[in-house]
Amino acid sequence: FTLGPNMLEGALRNWSVIYMRDSFGAPGWVDTLTLPVFLIAQAAGRLRADGWVTRFGPVRTARVLTAIAAIGCVLVVFAPHLIVALLGFLLIGVGVCTTYPLTTSAATRLGDRPASQNVAALTLVNQLVQLGAPPLLGAIANYAGIRAVFTVALPFVLASIWLARSLSRHR
Numbered sequence: 001f002t003l004g005p006n007m008l009e010g011a012l013r014n015w016s017v018i019y020m021r022d023s024f025g026a027p028g029w030v031d032t033l034t035l036p037v038f039l040i041a042q043a044a045g046r047l048r049a050d051g052w053v054t055r056f057g058p059v060r061t062a063r064v065l066t067a068i069a070a071i072g073c074v075l076v077v078f079a080p081h082l083i084v085a086l087l088g089f090l091l092i093g094v095g096v097c098t099t100y101p102l103t104t105s106a107a108t109r110l111g112d113r114p115a116s117q118n119v120a121a122l123t124l125v126n127q128l129v130q131l132g133a134p135p136l137l138g139a140i141a142n143y144a145g146i147r148a149v150f151t152v153a154l155p156f157v158l159a160s161i162w163l164a165r166s167l168s169r170h171r
Helices: 003-024 034-056 058-078 082-095 099-108 115-144 146-167
Strands: none
Touching: 003 034, 003 058, 003 082, 003 099, 003 115, 003 146, 034 058, 034 082, 034 099, 058 082, 058 099, 058 146, 099 115, 099 146, 115 146
16 A cells, blocks of 8 residues: 555655756746645644544545545646646645555554564565665656656556555454
8 A cells, every 4th residue: 555655755755846847947946845835735634634534444544645646646747837736746745644654553453463563564665665766766757757757656656545445444
């Protein structure tokens, strides 16, 4: 479940400023708004997330939020104007806000080994994605253009909507 949203978050953190510069030729101060917009949306989403998970459950919450991230990604890929792209980055922030907390919680409930080992394995996988995705996405950007970076992440995000079933409390 965590692969798609983490890849998208990594792409945003590493390539969004370059995307804004290359796609819209915006002034430098506008280019750098991508990360604050994303982080504020992510923080606001996390502050509300406990209520959503309590009310709707982890699977439904994860699916809806991941779908929001996918919509944000589509907006970024097809953005005709920098305001649309910033809206896309905002939606991505909201959409990925619960990915790591929900996945960590699910890892603690697996029961196949101690919770600490499952969380350590999850953290290792997440760190490998965060470490390996930027150079791979950079090569894709160099070959196919900066918008391709976000296009490549989209199928993984869509797969995560289906894989959210792994977050179920009832295993």
